[in-house]
Amino acid sequence: MGLAGLIARxxxxxxxxxxxxxxxxxxxxxxxxxxxxxxxxxxxxxxPNAGQAEIEQIREQMGLDKPIPQQLVLYxxxxxxxxxxxxxxxxQPVLSDLKNRLPASLELTFVALILALSxxxxxxxxxxxxxxxxVDNAVRFLCTLGVCVPTFVSGLLFIxxxxxxxxxxxxxxxxxDIFASxxxxxxGFLLIDAALAGDWEAWRSAASxxxxxxxxxxxxxLAPLARMTRASMLAVLTSDFVRTGEAxxxxxxxxxxxxxxxxxxxxxxxxxxIVFSTMLGANVLVEKVFSWPGVASxxxxxxxxxxxxxxxxxVLLMATIFVAVNLTVDxxxxxxxxxxSIE
Amino acid sequence: xxxTRRDVLAGSAALATAATMGGSASAQxxxxxxxxxxxxxxxxxDPTMPGSTREAFGISVNVYDRLVSxxxxxxxxxxxxxxxxxxxxLAERVVTSADGMTFTFHLRRDAKFHDGAPVTAEDVKWSLxxxxxxxxxxxxxxxxxxxxxxxxxxxxxPFTVEAKVDKPDRLALPNLCTLYCIIFNTKLVKxxxxxxxxxxxxxxxxxxxxxxxxxxxxxxxxxxxxxxxNDHWKGGEDGKPAHFxxxxxxxxxxxxxxxxxxxxxxxxxxxxxxxxxxxxxxxRERVKVVSTPQFNAFTMVAFNTQMAPFNxxxxxxxxxxxxxxxxxxxxALFERGAALFGGTWTEGPDKAVFPxxxxxxxxxxxxxxLLTEAGFPNGLDTTFSFNVxxxxxSEPMAALIxxxxxxxxxxxxxxxxxxxxxxxxxxEKKLPFLTETSxxxxxxxxxxxxNFFTGDQxxxxxxxxxxxxxxxxxxxxxxxxxxxxxxxCKRMIAVLAEEVPxxxxxxPNQDAVMAKTIDGYVYGYHRQVDYRDxxxx
Numbered sequence: 073m074g075l076a077g078l079i080a081r082x083x084x085x086x087x088x089x090x091x092x093x094x095x096x097x098x099x100x101x102x103x104x105x106x107x108x109x110x111x112x113x114x115x116x117x118x119x120p121n122a123g124q125a126e127i128e129q130i131r132e133q134m135g136l137d138k139p140i141p142q143q144l145v146l147y148x149x150x151x152x153x154x155x156x157x158x159x160x161x162x163x164q165p166v167l168s169d170l171k172n173r174l175p176a177s178l179e180l181t182f183v184a185l186i187l188a189l190s191x192x193x194x195x196x197x198x199x200x201x202x203x204x205x206x207v208d209n210a211v212r213f214l215c216t217l218g219v220c221v222p223t224f225v226s227g228l229l230f231i232x233x234x235x236x237x238x239x240x241x242x243x244x245x246x247x248x249d250i251f252a253s254x255x256x257x258x259x260g261f262l263l264i265d266a267a268l269a270g271d272w273e274a275w276r277s278a279a280s281x282x283x284x285x286x287x288x289x290x291x292x293x294l295a296p297l298a299r300m301t302r303a304s305m306l307a308v309l310t311s312d313f314v315r316t317g318e319a320x321x322x323x324x325x326x327x328x329x330x331x332x333x334x335x336x337x338x339x340x341x342x343x344x345x346i347v348f349s350t351m352l353g354a355n356v357l358v359e360k361v362f363s364w365p366g367v368a369s370x371x372x373x374x375x376x377x378x379x380x381x382x383x384x385x386x387v388l389l390m391a392t393i394f395v396a397v398n399l400t401v402d403x404x405x406x407x408x409x410x411x412x413s414i415e
Numbered sequence: 416x417x418x419t420r421r422d423v424l425a426g427s428a429a430l431a432t433a434a435t436m437g438g439s440a441s442a443q444x445x446x447x448x449x450x451x452x453x454x455x456x457x458x459x460x461d462p463t464m465p466g467s468t469r470e471a472f473g474i475s476v477n478v479y480d481r482l483v484s485x486x487x488x489x490x491x492x493x494x495x496x497x498x499x500x501x502x503x504x505l506a507e508r509v510v511t512s513a514d515g516m517t518f519t520f521h522l523r524r525d526a527k528f529h530d531g532a533p534v535t536a537e538d539v540k541w542s543l544x545x546x547x548x549x550x551x552x553x554x555x556x557x558x559x560x561x562x563x564x565x566x567x568x569x570x571x572x573p574f575t576v577e578a579k580v581d582k583p584d585r586l587a588l589p590n591l592c593t594l595y596c597i598i599f600n601t602k603l604v605k606x607x608x609x610x611x612x613x614x615x616x617x618x619x620x621x622x623x624x625x626x627x628x629x630x631x632x633x634x635x636x637x638x639x640x641x642x643x644x645n646d647h648w649k650g651g652e653d654g655k656p657a658h659f660x661x662x663x664x665x666x667x668x669x670x671x672x673x674x675x676x677x678x679x680x681x682x683x684x685x686x687x688x689x690x691x692x693x694x695x696x697x698x699r700e701r702v703k704v705v706s707t708p709q710f711n712a713f714t715m716v717a718f719n720t721q722m723a724p725f726n727x728x729x730x731x732x733x734x735x736x737x738x739x740x741x742x743x744x745x746x747a748l749f750e751r752g753a754a755l756f757g758g759t760w761t762e763g764p765d766k767a768v769f770p771x772x773x774x775x776x777x778x779x780x781x782x783x784x785l786l787t788e789a790g791f792p793n794g795l796d797t798t799f800s801f802n803v804x805x806x807x808x809s810e811p812m813a814a815l816i817x818x819x820x821x822x823x824x825x826x827x828x829x830x831x832x833x834x835x836x837x838x839x840x841x842x843e844k845k846l847p848f849l850t851e852t853s854x855x856x857x858x859x860x861x862x863x864x865x866n867f868f869t870g871d872q873x874x875x876x877x878x879x880x881x882x883x884x885x886x887x888x889x890x891x892x893x894x895x896x897x898x899x900x901x902x903x904c905k906r907m908i909a910v911l912a913e914e915v916p917x918x919x920x921x922x923p924n925q926d927a928v929m930a931k932t933i934d935g936y937v938y939g940y941h942r943q944v945d946y947r948d949x950x951x952x
Contacts (some may be wrong), residue, residue: 110835114842114873116466124872127842129550130465160466162636163458163620169637228671236675243681245452245667246638251445363667365638373456373637378835 079403086402090395094388098151101387102144105380112136112378116160134160134380151388157381161374166385170367174389175260176247177359177366181351183282184289189344192294196301197328200309211302215295227288227361234284242280245363249277285362289355293347300343304336338409345401349394446951447660451944452673452682456637456666461619462594463551472594473943474640474664479597479625480650482506482520482539483588487937493707495938498858501588504650505534505598505626515583515895522574527647528600528626536570542598543568543578549614553595559862560590582893589857594941600624628657628947639665642946651947658950677702677928684929684936684944689807690751693926703931706924707938708753711858713770716918717876719847724797729789731915735775736782739819744921747812751926755919767904769860773912773919783823794824800849802837809850842873851876852923856940860904861891868916877916884910
């Protein structure tokens, strides 16, 4: 069997084995939402003069008039048919809301992750090559700074400095200039859609709006990535095969970048998977600060107003993404180190 | 085909021209566009949908027309809606019968829906039938004006509609001015009616079928709404279309970002900035601030009058005398509003308007004495609740109340609750002592009392059930004689001052912060921006 077939079989088995976990997440979130205090029907009926009749009507609309076990069964049936319910906050089906908003969150997260990796890998390697030197300490300082400043603080600071004071950043609202024309939606990723449409003005507008939020996120996750790279490089650099390589007269560059780094990447990959999943959820503050129309801020708004359907939909989405990311990481493991096979 | 050097040159010249023209075109669009930034999102195009946000109300006011609407008057340094003058919107004129029970609406002959179809009596009848029949927010509101069933609306001829009430209700006509009584284009709506949804509520949530000054160009729920001017609309006061060609209403959750957008000139108007930011913005002078007292709103502290210990009148009076009025007005609201305490009358009010300053002032010695008379010489323990959404104002308020009541022996535990949770507890009447801000769309005294001081609905925050007030409000509603009405209202206010089921604190200002070039802002009953009045000068 070829490598591709092996990977596909492995992936299939992993997906099947993660189904019980997803089901557990669905049931748990469902129950959790119902024990939280606050009656959504009353909240949404809070218009002028809304009385008991309106409350009852909304309760019925949201299906809250039925006993909880029955609600759960109905909910599971709906999920099986791809119906995640309707959001009271936006008035739209949750599925279409998530579909519209997920690309925004993913685009931001991907760009932030690439940005973070392109900084963290070199910094981590540099720090590992000269442990306890000035470089190492400078990297440590940067990481500490990044991790201890909350994203909403750094985000607001960035806005204040680059938009308000210096005026070099575009107005920090949304993914594209509100007066610019939007490229037709193909993938939902604005950078890709604009490039496909050949609309470079829109591409520039979208890209320039990504800089501040992505930097905010990147700064926040720099620490785990750089620290993990450093630690794992340190361990590898002292191992036998590196010493052998050096003794054989291979160039320092070749030893570090080809032999050592490839072996040091495994733990970094693991961390990357975790960082990616947490970023998607932890984006919420960045999304709020930059009015980014992503899924995390959507879920937060829903949670504050006890809007059950979007919160449940969001948790399910996150769980699915987590499963997918773990799977990808496992596959990448196999590519980085063929000795590893996960069954 | 061969491409010569000349072709290339001509081509690039054309491109260069196109580029400059494109630039000027978009600059022009910017000048002709009004960009409003709001904290909340528009969640429906049909404002009668249960759960619609205030921002959704604002959009619908501009997209739909009503038969009649309120005029405007000067108040403070700005314009506000005038509930006492009613002018035609789709109706050219309204004839009220001598007994005040029949209203005849003569429609404008030139009024057209966005698709060009004329607005007819049939559309009006269907829309009003929908308002009283569909299960929506509209029915609950307009029954306060005695509109309850479709039989009340009759088509006289294609451009005349008659509406009748059984008793001369003071609020019958004002209710038809509210944003719930919008007129729909029945030709567009009817194909979307189904057996389960006879009033096409599902379709109208995402689609507009109106005749208003603006048409919906794009609607992204939770993000933004873009409106385009309806050039055929002539419903403004001067009979001209609205000024702005385009309107963008965009959701920006972070208040600080909204403030910097306005200050940098990237956005044109915001009405929901943080109260503490507004004075700073005003002093930096790059923007214009129009502050109008929300004369139909109020912030109050309510007691649960149906539950111990606050079912005790003396105790309520004691707390009212211990409230640090001026301090909280200053610390929580930066005095940006009209005070509703410190009235000087004793026997009864001089005016019948409400809310008005009540005769309440801080007097700790009197408070201590009243507390003893109430049977609590050693004080008591209670909780004071407010919602997280109002923390900027309520947090300092709660701290000062706790401190001041502590001086007379009342130990207050502060309880900060998420919005959904406090709505539930308020509706279920489980909180003993709380603060909220509320609003009455139709600010007449009897309406205030009917909504906030009688009945068991959520808005009767203090669950007050006073036989005299119940009788007075029932009578005032249908009272045609102005002098008698005034007498009834003054009596209601006097009873309120005596029994203090609720302590009125203030009417917060509506601070509209806008670019210096923007003019024409009017404070509306819905607390939103009416784009039809707005101009860039």
